[in-house]
Amino acid sequence: MNETQQALDERVIWQSFLDELGKTNHASDTLVGTVLSVIFVASVIGNALTTTVICSDRSMRTVTNYYIFNLAVSDLIVTFSILVELYYRYYEWNVYNTATSLMCKVQYFAVGLFWNNSTLTVTALAVERYLAIWYPLLVSSKPAWKRVLKIIVLLWIIATFEILLEMPTADLIVTTNASTPVS
Secondary structure, three states: OOHHHHHHHHHHHHHHHHHHHHOOOHHHHHHHHHHHHHHHHHHHHHHHHHHHHHHHOHHHOOHHHHHHHHHHHHHHHHHOHHHHHHHHHHOOOOOOOHHHHHHHHHHHHHHHHHHHHHHHHHHHHHHHHHHHHHOHHHHHOOOHHHHHHHHHHHHHHHHHHHHHHHHHHHHOOOOOOOOOOOO
16 A cells, blocks of 8 residues: 555544544533533632631731642632633634634643642642751741742742743644544
8 A cells, every 4th residue: 555545544533533523512511610610610719718718817927828829829720711611612713813723722721820839839738847847946047928928929939931842832833623634
């Protein structure tokens, strides 16, 4: 068999796979939509309450709670990407244009930034707890909020640089509606 025929056969197989993948299953769409909606509501309520309590009660302003506050803010913002996912799931964007391309890149950047920040915050919290247990005099010698504020700002800068380094890969991935033919 020649290479042209083999390439054509592979495209036909790939197209049939995409056709099968593109079939909608209303039961799974409903289940996924319900689960995402519950996660969205729980996340908004939980993270909003966390930030409100830490801001309003002065006794809650501890080193650990500063990190938890940063984590809650980051998680609260990334939670709103669920709305975009729900929109994509229920309203197909069949037309690929500049607006949808920009929307995909903005969502990719935002989700990546806040996930990176969440991971770095949990890591910084673990290091902070380690230092507090093993070197209590070292940690207590400086004002806590100044040190933690500097660390949190540094975490945001690192998270931003991490996602900026990944942004060129956003152009490599182009998704289309599964029902459109492969050209």
